[in-house]
Amino acid sequence: MRIDIITIFADYFAPLDLSLIGRARESGLLDIRVHDLRSWTHDRHRTVDDTPYGGGPGMVMKPEPWGEALDTVVGGDPDTVTPRLVLPTPSGAPFTQERAERLSGEPWLVFACGRYEGIDARFVADARERMAVEELSVGDYVLAGGESATLVMVEAISRLLPGVLGNADSAAQDSFAPGAMEHLLEGPVYTKPPVWRGREVPPILLSGNHGAVDRWRRDEALRTTARNRPELLDEIPPDQLDQRDREV
Numbered sequence: 001m002r003i004d005i006i007t008i009f010a011d012y013f014a015p016l017d018l019s020l021i022g023r024a025r026e027s028g029l030l031d032i033r034v035h036d037l038r039s040w041t042h043d044r045h046r047t048v049d050d051t052p053y054g055g056g057p058g059m060v061m062k063p064e065p066w067g068e069a070l071d072t073v074v075g076g077d078p079d080t081v082t083p084r085l086v087l088p089t090p091s092g093a094p095f096t097q098e099r100a101e102r103l104s105g106e107p108w109l110v111f112a113c114g115r116y117e118g119i120d121a122r123f124v125a126d127a128r129e130r131m132a133v134e135e136l137s138v139g140d141y142v143l144a145g146g147e148s149a150t151l152v153m154v155e156a157i158s159r160l161l162p163g164v165l166g167n168a169d170s171a172a173q174d175s176f177a178p179g180a181m182e183h184l185l186e187g188p189v190y191t192k193p194p195v196w197r198g199r200e201v202p203p204i205l206l207s208g209n210h211g212a213v214d215r216w217r218r219d220e221a222l223r224t225t226a227r228n229r230p231e232l233l234d235e236i237p238p239d240q241l242d243q244r245d246r247e248v
């Protein structure tokens with residue numbers, strides 16, 4: 001997969017050299033290119049923003065650098081694939097695991113990281129004429145810019161690419177992944193030593209009884225969900241709940 005990121009803070013993306021994503025880039029599974037929006041300005045101050053028409057607080061990002069940046073990154077060849085443009089914004093649709101899965105199937109994504117009060121709407125309208133555009137939010141709070149939201153989305157998408165996770169099974173086991181534990185949050189996990197500061201690992205996890213372990217994990221997932229996200233329990237289709245579930 002190819003991912004282009006356009007930003008005025010290219011240094012913000014240094015973490016993409018590390019860990020899982022760093023290895024995926026080295027192995028060629030991921031081609032991530034970070035671009036400085038200011039390289040498409042032409043004035044001495046490399047201006048990317050201006051005051052909003054209609055008045056009001058803050059600044060708006062000018063359309064010209066964004067338009068030139070997108071033209072350059074996307075290229076002129078109409079025979080090659082066009083990317084999907086992602087606009088991180090608190091006004092966007094919710095970025096969920098389902099969206100991450102869908103986006104992980106795309107060959108090419110471009111993230112346009114806005115700052116200040118956002119990007120001039122004509123840039124978005126112009127882009128929509130040439131490619132699919134998604135405005136996405138990572139949660140109901142306001143960040144200073146799209147950079148940290150882009151890091152979140154790129155990580156969630158990248159780890160779903162075949163070969164990026166060490167254990168091919170681990171993405172399938174995630175909270176929010178489709179399957180038997182869909183709608184449930186994962187419960188507690190344990191590793192060695194068997195006793196730490198007087199606290200034992202739940203003996204069932206040492207029993208070797210896989211059926212009993214699965215049942216215990218489901219019980220704990222139900223308890224964790226009831227405690228932290230009770231509204232998720234209402235999403236579970238009744239036929240996916242057995243008698244034991246209802247007793248937890």
Ligand code: 6GU
Pocket residue numbers: 087088089090092136137138139140141142143144145146149150
């Ligand atoms: Cl994607 N951007 C900004 N600036 N703030 C946000 C957000 C995105 N998602 C939630 N808050």
